[in-house]
């Protein structure tokens with residue numbers, strides 16, 4: 001995050017000064033924004049940067065215990081520099097959060113500089129090798145030119161020039177949220193690879209006396225656990241491509257001072273980061289548990305994969321907060337649509353009349369047609385967004401202010417943002433396959449994946465579709481069955497579909513997911529390397545177990 005921030009927030013002179021040092025690994029930096037007391041509420045950050053016109057320096061301080069920077073990756077022991085987000089004060093006025101480059105450690109002996117107290121925050125659930133750290137600043141001075149001044153400036157006499165948009169400071173977070181969508185796709189693809197390969201190797205139970213034990217991948221319940229997740233990994237792959245394209249386009253516009261789509265990008269990246277990381281987080285556990293006891297072994301790769309992925313739901317914007325950010329924009333779009341304004345691409349459906357036609361019993365509608373089903377996802381999203389928006393309006397009519405009305409409707413706002421993200425993902429998956437140049441055989445296999453993703457997505461949220469009369473109960477049941485009927489067809493290509501992710505064994509780090517499927521021999525070999533097996537009799541025997549046993553044996 002250090003380098004992307006410099007690339008996005010530096011003037012050209014600052015780029016020339018800082019970026020070569022980063023690219024050549026002459027300095028190593030981190031992004032120090034979160035504090036002990038604040039991670040989400042950025043306007044509440046307490047670190048201060050007071051401008052001293054006499055020396056043309058900023059004086060940085062951590063004025064309270066809660067203002068100590070806390071969590072930044074590699075801050076504890078590795079980074080020589082940091083981008084520090086601090087409240088800017090100049091000529092007696094506070095101008096809000098701004099980014100400053102701060103050197104933390106000497107480039108000669110790596111010792112912390114004067115006014116800098118840094119250290120590691122201690123063991124975490126995962127990311128063991130990463131020294132997430134703390135930073136306490138005490139009257140630490142930096143040159144005026146260390147404030148990143150692409151968008152806002154402080155002149156030598158202390159005069160402040162404000163940015164065209166205050167939220168341009170938040171650009172790096174948007175970029176990383178887009179990466180996290182990619183990270184979700186990768187993590188779910190890894191977990192699917194491990195679970196499906198192992199399920200092809202593992203044989204268990206005797207269905208009928210005398211018959212060989214079947215591969216557990218042959219059980220419909222195992223397929224129902226894993227194949228929708230496999231399809232989701234493919235869906236997220238195409239979504240991250242689409243998300244990155246939108247990000248790149250909007251970022252190019254921003255670089256040309258066109259800020260018209262910055263809100264749409266913030267809303268979409270926030271919703272997709274939250275949606276994909278939540279779904280992946282839950283999916284990793286389903287994959288682990290589908291591997292039985294061996295899934296719980298470190299040898300499986302799942303414990304580390306989960307422990308390292310799960311903070312994706314928290315960092316770079318806690319998921320609930322980001323869903324609320326997305327929903328806040330959607331509510332604004334409903335208002336704009338109602339006042340006749342044209343809405344941008346990813347939200348234009350909110351101005352369409354997608355009112356559901358009650359399907360009744362036998363609707364005769366083609367429930368296996370993906371384009372038709374995507375229109376139902378659209379209906380669901382539109383209904384949820386309009387419902388939440390109306391709830392906000394009712395709150396205001398009841399005398400609440402906008403903040404109060406948004407807060408009171410927040411549970412429904414999160415549901416609306418989830419439905420919006422889900423519609424975007426399902427639509428993008430189906431549309432991406434139409435554009436894919438692939439053999440008819442491959443198209444057929446990918447269509448099966450898109451179908452099971454779309455069917456299962458409705459099955460798992462059928463309440464939304466039934467409550468709004470988008471589907472009847474019997475139609476929902478039919479779609480649920482369509483998903484189950486696809487499973488044996490996907491079974492045929494399941495191992496090939498995970499092999500297609502092409503994870504090398506060294507990257508997958510899983511004995512269960514080995515490409516050669518030679519699991520048992522390698523599990524036994526892996527166990528031999530356990531530290532506890534260095535000696536046949538563990539030293540602790542002589543200190544504890546031996547004396548205990550001998551003492552009790554003498555009583556026999």
Ligand SMILES: CC/C=C\C/C=C\C/C=C\C/C=C\C/C=C\C/C=C\CCCCC(=O)SCCNC(=O)CCNC(=O)[C@H](O)C(C)(C)COP(=O)(O)OP(=O)(O)OC[C@H]1O[C@@H](n2cnc3c(N)ncnc32)[C@H](O)[C@@H]1OP(=O)(O)O
Pocket residue numbers: 001031033034039040041042043073167170171173174176179180181182183184186262263266314315316317318321325328
């Ligand atoms: C470099 C790698 C290259 C290649 C990698 C290749 C492939 C990737 C594959 C795998 C990678 C794996 C993983 C992903 C990669 C990296 C992940 C690893 C590590 C990540 C470490 C995490 C680091 C951090 O956590 S940094 C700290 C993150 N902190 C946050 O996100 C804070 C969250 N909180 C907020 O953002 C705030 O709540 C808020 C700013 C959203 C709201 O603040 P506030 O209370 O002020 O109020 P509002 O009134 O709601 O908002 C004010 C208005 O501002 C608008 N807004 C807010 N944010 C933005 C934004 N970002 N952009 C645009 N606009 C924004 C908001 O909409 C309001 O506008 P309005 O018009 O007034 O409504």
Ligand SMILES: Cc1cc2nc3c(=O)[nH]c(=O)nc-3n(C[C@H](O)[C@H](O)[C@H](O)COP(=O)(O)OP(=O)(O)OC[C@H]3O[C@@H](n4cnc5c(N)ncnc54)[C@H](O)[C@@H]3O)c2cc1C
Pocket residue numbers: 030031032033034037038039040041070071072073127132311314315316317318319320321324
């Ligand atoms: C592994 C890891 C790496 C990290 N790396 C970095 C880094 O490199 N740099 C950095 O600056 N930070 C980093 N962070 C910090 C991270 O960005 C914050 O933890 C994150 O932004 C969440 O903020 P918080 O911890 O204050 O959670 P909080 O906001 O306190 O969240 C706690 C709960 O409060 C709820 N909540 C908060 N606000 C609202 C609201 N307005 N409405 C409804 N509910 C709300 C949340 O939904 C959540 O359930 C990292 C964190 C982790 C775990």
